[in-house]
Amino acid sequence: MGSRGPLCRPVSELKPGDHAWLAYRDEDERRRVTEAFIAAGSASGDRIILLGDVRVETTGEDRTTSLPWDAEPSALERTLTAEVAAADRAGRSVRLVADLTGALREPDGLPSLLERERLIARLVGAGSAVTAICRFDRRAGAPDLLAAVRAEHAMRVVADPVLRIDRTRDPTGLALGGELDASRHAELHRELSSLLACSDGGPVHLDLAELEFIDLGALGLLTAAAARHPRRGPLVLDRVPERLRAIIEAVGWDKLPGLRPGVPHPGG
Amino acid sequence: MTEPALEHGALVYGGLAEYLAALVPFLREGVEAGDAVFAVAPAARLEALREALGRAGDRITYLEAEAFYRCPAQTLRDYDRLVRAHAPRRVRVAGERPWPAEEPWARAAEWTRCESLINTVFARSGARAMCAYDRDAVNARVLREARRAHLWVIDGGAPEDVAASGADRRPSPLDVDRLPFESAFELYQVRRFVTARASRHGLDAARLAALETAVTEVATNALKHGAAPREVRVWSHGEEFLCEVGDHGRWRPGAPTGLLPPGSALDSGFGLWTVRLLVDAVRVHADRAGTRVRLVMRR
Numbered sequence: 337m338g339s340r341g342p343l344c345r346p347v348s349e350l351k352p353g354d355h356a357w358l359a360y361r362d363e364d365e366r367r368r369v370t371e372a373f374i375a376a377g378s379a380s381g382d383r384i385i386l387l388g389d390v391r392v393e394t395t396g397e398d399r400t401t402s403l404p405w406d407a408e409p410s411a412l413e414r415t416l417t418a419e420v421a422a423a424d425r426a427g428r429s430v431r432l433v434a435d436l437t438g439a440l441r442e443p444d445g446l447p448s449l450l451e452r453e454r455l456i457a458r459l460v461g462a463g464s465a466v467t468a469i470c471r472f473d474r475r476a477g478a479p480d481l482l483a484a485v486r487a488e489h490a491m492r493v494v495a496d497p498v499l500r501i502d503r504t505r506d507p508t509g510l511a512l513g514g515e516l517d518a519s520r521h522a523e524l525h526r527e528l529s530s531l532l533a534c535s536d537g538g539p540v541h542l543d544l545a546e547l548e549f550i551d552l553g554a555l556g557l558l559t560a561a562a563a564r565h566p567r568r569g570p571l572v573l574d575r576v577p578e579r580l581r582a583i584i585e586a587v588g589w590d591k592l593p594g595l596r597p598g599v600p601h602p603g604g
Numbered sequence: 605m606t607e608p609a610l611e612h613g614a615l616v617y618g619g620l621a622e623y624l625a626a627l628v629p630f631l632r633e634g635v636e637a638g639d640a641v642f643a644v645a646p647a648a649r650l651e652a653l654r655e656a657l658g659r660a661g662d663r664i665t666y667l668e669a670e671a672f673y674r675c676p677a678q679t680l681r682d683y684d685r686l687v688r689a690h691a692p693r694r695v696r697v698a699g700e701r702p703w704p705a706e707e708p709w710a711r712a713a714e715w716t717r718c719e720s721l722i723n724t725v726f727a728r729s730g731a732r733a734m735c736a737y738d739r740d741a742v743n744a745r746v747l748r749e750a751r752r753a754h755l756w757v758i759d760g761g762a763p764e765d766v767a768a769s770g771a772d773r774r775p776s777p778l779d780v781d782r783l784p785f786e787s788a789f790e791l792y793q794v795r796r797f798v799t800a801r802a803s804r805h806g807l808d809a810a811r812l813a814a815l816e817t818a819v820t821e822v823a824t825n826a827l828k829h830g831a832a833p834r835e836v837r838v839w840s841h842g843e844e845f846l847c848e849v850g851d852h853g854r855w856r857p858g859a860p861t862g863l864l865p866p867g868s869a870l871d872s873g874f875g876l877w878t879v880r881l882l883v884d885a886v887r888v889h890a891d892r893a894g895t896r897v898r899l900v901m902r903r
Contacts (some may be wrong), residue, residue, distance in 0.1 A: 344787040519788035
């Protein structure tokens, strides 16, 4: 889906060699992407480099380096190259977060901004295990300025959609939490198929108590899964939150053959 | 769905190029699908269609509009004969009645009523019909009725019959908040963007949940079937909160309109049908620049 558009990756799928762009709309988006990126780096012992106004809470403070965004470019390049080389020798990957919003605000800041961007691109492309996110406050720059900077990046990074899927034993089924939309259909389809393949023929339960959103495509996907397994009993939707129940009832259970309402949500 | 539904759309065009750009692919698609294909139009239009269709046009029956649209009852009878004579093949018709400028409204109204009757009479025929209206020749009242009588409208130009409801108005760009999106990973941002603004407009929690579901569906469709760039736009107009998903893909005549209930969630058309249940109004607007699906919620 959307394969013709510019590349867009959720933060958990960034890989070394990726030089990604984040033009955040608000603090929430900025925080969600940055924290997920840094947390994954801390967990795997990566070297973390913060360039410009990036404040994060990290557990391994000794593995984090902070540099000002307005450092003189050749000095900046030397420092960054040395950091990457040191990490490389220690067998560590590098995660770089640059916030160059300050440069966007400078009058005629574009040339020096692009110089820094190209420096980062060289660093990421040099063959060591470096992953970089360049983030900008979308509100701080004119659209043409943002477009010029964006063009330096091969991809855009977005926050991870949150969907939790857990197997349940008694009753047999899945517990879903978070938000379920087209970005996660494949994952649900996979989990559900493997569950149904080894089910004993009894009803399969989906516990939706923690699910905050379900899209219409997912209702179709569940109905299709039930239809493919006619002798395996219905899919029972347990503990459906009120707001989801209202949507399902607007559709009507009769349009969802093979799905059944189960036990009510504890909240009513 | 047990029986195939009628797809009855209108094309509002200005100039021969717009006319051909919409009707030639519509007719050619019918020939390729093995439909029984008819073009009913004034003689000059038929000539242009014949020329533009080339060899595909050899399998189309051309009928002169002056003879075909003599009286509504006869026209309905003739349509009925076409459908029965070709069953179980599907009938596909591009029709255009000449609308004489000097025609009194009472006379024209017989024909706009005929358009509505087609929806009932042929509801389960599976036929596909596109009725063309020349924007420069047809009066505003006929156009307004035409927009009501058809399940979808392709309009190459600006709507000139701005209705009383804000739902049909084009907003001033200054009042619009917009958010581009390009992948399914951004659908949650589309939801956040729309619900934050709808909540400020005063929609309650139940209505917000309905709108959130509807806009996710429409945006997902734009990702699946539309073309970049895509964006969601929101604005308000009096009591109404409006939310529009736009993309630059070509609207496919015959795509589900969601007006008729599907048999189940497995049928195509289930998504748009549900969207229509969840919001107060849905407007689909398509032209050569792309497709816009507008959702209206009243406070």
